[in-house]
Amino acid sequence: MPAARVLYASLDLLDRQLRDRHGVECGNVDDLELTRHDDGRLYVTAILSGPGVLLYRLGRRRLGSWIQRAHRRTGFADDADHARVPIELASTISASIDLAIDRTDHASFAGERWVGDHIISHIPGNDHDADQ
Amino acid sequence: MRISDLLASDVQDAGGTSLGQVRDVRVVQDGPVVGGVQAAFRVDALLVGRGTLGGRLGYHHGQVQGPWLLRMLLRRASRTVRTIEMTQIDRWDDEQRIVHLR
Numbered sequence A: 001m002p003a004a005r006v007l008y009a010s011l012d013l014l015d016r017q018l019r020d021r022h023g024v025e026c027g028n029v030d031d032l033e034l035t036r037h038d039d040g041r042l043y044v045t046a047i048l049s050g051p052g053v054l055l056y057r058l059g060r061r062r063l064g065s066w067i068q069r070a071h072r073r074t075g076f077a078d079d080a081d082h083a084r085v086p087i088e089l090a091s092t093i094s095a096s097i098d099l100a101i102d103r104t105d106h107a108s109f110a111g112e113r114w115v116g117d118h119i120i121s122h123i124p125g126n127d128h129d130a131d132q
Numbered sequence B: 001m002r003i004s005d006l007l008a009s010d011v012q013d014a015g016g017t018s019l020g021q022v023r024d025v026r027v028v029q030d031g032p033v034v035g036g037v038q039a040a041f042r043v044d045a046l047l048v049g050r051g052t053l054g055g056r057l058g059y060h061h062g063q064v065q066g067p068w069l070l071r072m073l074l075r076r077a078s079r080t081v082r083t084i085e086m087t088q089i090d091r092w093d094d095e096q097r098i099v100h101l102r
Helices: A009-013 A054-056 A061-075 A107-118 B001-007 B052-056 B068-077
Strands: A005-010 A018-020 A025-028 A031-036 A042-046 A084-086 A090-091 A096-099 B011-012 B018-028 B041-049 B082-085 B089-094 B098-099
Touching: A005 A009, A005 B041, A009 B001, A009 B018, A009 B082, A025 A107, A025 B052, A031 A054, A031 B001, A061 A107, B001 B018, B018 B082, B052 B068
Parallel strands: A018 A096, B011 B098
Antiparallel strands: A005 B018, A018 A025, A031 A042, A042 A084, A042 B041, A090 A096, B011 B018, B018 B041, B041 B082, B089 B098
């Protein structure tokens, strides 16, 4: 039986580049969610990334939490936390971390989505591709 | 709870003496299978103390070996870093950010 993989959170996980299922960069690992299981042990359960998460990690906990809440309400139509990616969706962990999600479903895309929905969509001719 | 809460925590022994701050967290992928695809990452130990530069550059963990002069200097600087197994922890007050050892 092979030895279990050992990682150091600060060295091997935090601030690593995230890539979506198509290899497109979609943010960085800003924080990690820990959950205590029934056996009393702590497990890493999710990668946290997106507006406000890094601020929280850097000590601005109240401001970071507020930005995350505000962002959650404005960025996506549903109530899901798009800044949270379950750790089992991290298919590869190396110099970068490959995720089994689309970039458009991640919190870091919310700003671009909002601009598209509220500004670009109101500009005449917005349905043309950029190269046409 | 978040790993950043743990990383900023002060570690105190049973007598209340501070041993330093948590500088890194060692995780081991030997937990129960999640999502039917891979084993969960279990929080295994805390690295506590001063001399974090060697750890941040990978020298303390042995992942980076050279150049040898840098390795010697940074390993020497991180001699005070100690590894605290999770079994040694009595409780973690995440509001006060203090880890109490047994």
